[in-house]
Amino acid sequence: MSTFLRRSFLKRSVTYGGAAAVGWRPFARALGANEDIRAAVVGFRGKGAQHISMLEGIKGVRVVGLCDADRSVLDRKIREFEKKNQQVAAYLDVRELLADDNIDVVSTATPNHWHALVAVWGCQAGKDVYVEKPGSHCVWEGRKMLEAALKYKRIVQHGTQSRSDTGLQEAVQWIREGNLGKPILARGLCYKGRGSIGKVDGPQPIPESIDYDLWTGPRQVKPLMRRCLHYDWHWFWDTGNGDIGNQGIHEMDVCRWFAGHDTVSPRVISVGGRFGYDDDGETPNTQFVFHDYDEFPVLFEVRGLPEKSGVRAMPHYKGVRVGNVIHCEGGYVAGGWAYDKDGKRMRQFKRTGAGNHMSNFIAAVRSRKQSDLNAFVREAHPSCALVHTGNISHRLGQLHSPDEVMESIKGEPLAIETFERMKEHLAANGVDISKTPPVLGPWLQMDPQAERFTGAFAEEANALLKDDYRDPFVIPEKV
Numbered sequence: 495m496s497t498f499l500r501r502s503f504l505k506r507s508v509t510y511g512g513a514a515a516v517g518w519r520p521f522a523r524a525l526g527a528n529e530d531i532r533a534a535v536v537g538f539r540g541k542g543a544q545h546i547s548m549l550e551g552i553k554g555v556r557v558v559g560l561c562d563a564d565r566s567v568l569d570r571k572i573r574e575f576e577k578k579n580q581q582v583a584a585y586l587d588v589r590e591l592l593a594d595d596n597i598d599v600v601s602t603a604t605p606n607h608w609h610a611l612v613a614v615w616g617c618q619a620g621k622d623v624y625v626e627k628p629g630s631h632c633v634w635e636g637r638k639m640l641e642a643a644l645k646y647k648r649i650v651q652h653g654t655q656s657r658s659d660t661g662l663q664e665a666v667q668w669i670r671e672g673n674l675g676k677p678i679l680a681r682g683l684c685y686k687g688r689g690s691i692g693k694v695d696g697p698q699p700i701p702e703s704i705d706y707d708l709w710t711g712p713r714q715v716k717p718l719m720r721r722c723l724h725y726d727w728h729w730f731w732d733t734g735n736g737d738i739g740n741q742g743i744h745e746m747d748v749c750r751w752f753a754g755h756d757t758v759s760p761r762v763i764s765v766g767g768r769f770g771y772d773d774d775g776e777t778p779n780t781q782f783v784f785h786d787y788d789e790f791p792v793l794f795e796v797r798g799l800p801e802k803s804g805v806r807a808m809p810h811y812k813g814v815r816v817g818n819v820i821h822c823e824g825g826y827v828a829g830g831w832a833y834d835k836d837g838k839r840m841r842q843f844k845r846t847g848a849g850n851h852m853s854n855f856i857a858a859v860r861s862r863k864q865s866d867l868n869a870f871v872r873e874a875h876p877s878c879a880l881v882h883t884g885n886i887s888h889r890l891g892q893l894h895s896p897d898e899v900m901e902s903i904k905g906e907p908l909a910i911e912t913f914e915r916m917k918e919h920l921a922a923n924g925v926d927i928s929k930t931p932p933v934l935g936p937w938l939q940m941d942p943q944a945e946r947f948t949g950a951f952a953e954e955a956n957a958l959l960k961d962d963y964r965d966p967f968v969i970p971e972k973v
Contacts, residue, residue, distance in 0.1 A: 531859060534559030534597045536588050536612055539567045539724060541626055541653075542603030546571070548852040549601065555856055559597050561585040566703035586705055588612055592619040599859055601852075602626060603653075607733045607961075608711050610635035613650060613871070614969050617642035622649040622859045624852065628735060628743045628878040629653075629871060633758075633945055634960035635969060636875035636882075642973040643864070643871050651855035651867050652874030654747040658854050661845040665820075665827055666752055668843070674832060675823035677790045679908055680753045682745030684737050685808045685815040688779050688798030690771040691726045694719060712967035720774045729775035731889070736777030737796045739881045741816060747869075747877035748818045749792045757942035758879045759785035759792065764888035764935035765899055765913060769925045770799045778933070782916060783884030784909045792880065793908055795916075802922035809919060879945065886958045887935030890951055894934035896927055902934055 533549045535542050535557065542562075549555050557575075560582055562568040568584055575582045585591040588608075592600070592615055601624035602612040610630045616623040623643075629652045630636035643650040656662055669677060697717035700706045704723065707715060713732045720726050728734035738746070766781025779798030785791060801809045808815050812828045820827040825834040832841040851868065858866040894902075896917060903909040920927055939949040947955040963969065 529554075531555045531856060532558045532596060532598045534561065534583075534591055534594075534600050536561040536591065536600060536602040537604035537608070537626075538562060538571060539564065540603065542601070543571075545601040545603055545624070545626075545852070548849075549856075552853055552856050557582060559583045559585065559591050559594065561588050561591045563705045563708040564701070564703050565705070566701075587708060589615070592616060592621060597621065599624070599649075599856075605709075605727045605733050606735055606739065607631045607713055610639045611712055611967060611969055613639045614642045614973055617646040617648040617650065618973065620646070620648075622855075624651045624653065624855050625871075625874075626653040627747075627874075628739045628881055629874040630878045630882070631733075631735065632959060632961045633879045633882045636871075636878050637945065638969050638973050640871045640875050645973060647862075647864075649855065649858045649862070649864060649867065650871045651851070651858070652869040652871055653851070654744055654869045654874065654877065655851040656744055656748050657751070657868040657873070658851040659846055661830060661843040662748065662751075665830075665832070665843040668832070668841070669752055669820060669822065669827060670754070674825045674827070677753065677820065677822050679821040680749035680790060680792045681811070681819045681821065682742060682749045682792070682794040683811055683814050683817055683819065684740075684742040684745060684795065685797040685810060686737065686741055687800060687806070687808055688737065690773040691729060691775050692721045693773050694721060698723075710964075712961065712963045712969075714962070714964055726775070729777045731776050734777065735881055735885060736781070737779070737798065738781060738783065738794060738884060739878075742794060742796060743878060743881055745816070745818050746792070746794055746880050747873070749794070750877050750880065751873075752818070752820050753787065753790040753792060755787055755790070755792070756876060758876055758883055758940055758945060759787050760942055761786040761937060761939055762880075762883050762887055763903065763909070763937045764884050764891065765903075765909075765916070765932055766796065766888060767893075767930075767932045769920055769927075769930065770923055777885075778888060780916065780920065780932075781888065782909070782912045783880075783887070784903075784906065784912075785880055785884070786906070791908065793912060794880075794884065795912060797916075797919060799919070799923045799925075803924050811915075882959075883938065883940065886947075886955050887938050888933055889935075889958060890938075890954055891933040891935035893931045895931055899932060899934050902937070 535545050599622040600616045603626040613623045613625045728740050764783045766778035769780050781796040783794045801807045814828050830843050830845045854868045936951045940947050
């Protein structure tokens with residue numbers, strides 16, 4: 495453990511007694527056109543390491559700060575910078591980083607439950623922020639994140655990189671121009687293999703290198719009830735949002751982008767469960783969520799089991815495993831191609847990838863125009879909210895027979911077709927849902943403008959719009 499880390503760790507608890515004690519001030523250095531932008535990265539055991547590489551690859555950007563609650567991860571990355579003869583400040587506590595006026599921008603790839611908190615605190619501290627997906631862990635956080643960006647006039651980019659793919663930009667415009675007729679459905683797919691995370695019989699030891707209080711942050715500190723602290727947090731409601739909020743937020747965002755919806759849906763239902771193994775995970779590994787917009791509905795599917803028992807290959811829908819299928823009266827768009835009703839290729843949209851998403855963020859940092867961002871948090875919030883409202887239906891659901899599911903979704907042929915395919919997929923994996931029934935969530939009605947549920951189950955559903963927070967890791971009501 496480096497000298498700096500040891501000193502930082504020992505003084506952390508006495509330096510900060512709470513968010514109010516940090517003394518945020520809207521500092522923002524006036525950047526000249528040729529001045530270096532000084533960047534810091536928070537959380538880099540996984541995706542954050544890519545943030546570092548992307549930032550280092552942009553001319554005029556210097557990575558000057560690193561923060562991670564795992565001292566082994568932090569020390570390892572610091573040594574990499576030392577080998578390159580580059581100086582970089584190290585922090586265990588993100589509040590120390592945000593109080594440093596030598597940092598202009600912050601990118602964060604922490605676990606989901608920290609995303610919005612870092613973004614809001616970053617705006618309050620006068621930093622521009624690149625926040626990894628999903629930007630929020632609950633609907634309320636997304637609204638607060640947007641309010642903070644607008645109030646403090648900060649550049650806040652959301653990590654839905656597909657927004658910077660010029661091929662997708664072209665496809666969205668082409669569909670909106672009516673080239674395939676009236677749109678029928680925007681479908682998102684996350685058919686991604688997810689094996690069992692195992693099952694423990696009691697609390698597990700916390701790795702000595704991790705400051706568990708900081709890692710837990712706004713959540714209540716609980717015993718670790720899974721084998722792996724890292725990554726498997728995705729499958730627990732306290733810290734993650736399941737695969738619909740992990741990989742799926744990318745595809746959910748593309749659905750909403752094609753459809754042009756700027757609010758959450760007025761009605762939503764979820765059907766799914768955790769099938770094929772008995773482990774400690776809480777979130778579904780098989781799920782579909784139907785967002786019932788009056789025109790151009792959105793339907794999202796999660797499958798974590800393979801095509802069938804005994805194989806590793808994942809299933810696909812019209813050739814797509816992870817991505818989107820946009821259905822229209824005259825055909826569909828999938829995998830970078832437009833197809834007619836007979837499945838014949840009509841036009842290719844050459845995907846350019848999303849490698850310029852961080853560059854787009856830095857360009858907007860220099861221009862000081864939120865409108866220059868491809869994925870400003872104004873776009874992030876409703877996309878993340880579609881993830882959260884779908885999960886709320888699931889979390890309020892109960893086990894029901896296949897016949898009861900069909901009764902609930904009758905009159906919705908798109909949902910019925912999806913459920914039929916789900917049953918076939920599970921049967922191919924040896925799961926009989928008449929014996930191992932799915933969780934059928936209730937139909938939830940919502941006032942899209944107020945972002946509040948109405949009607950049946952409204953009280954229970956509204957209680958899940960906002961997380962419970964632990965002092966001092968709190969997003970204030972008034973940012």
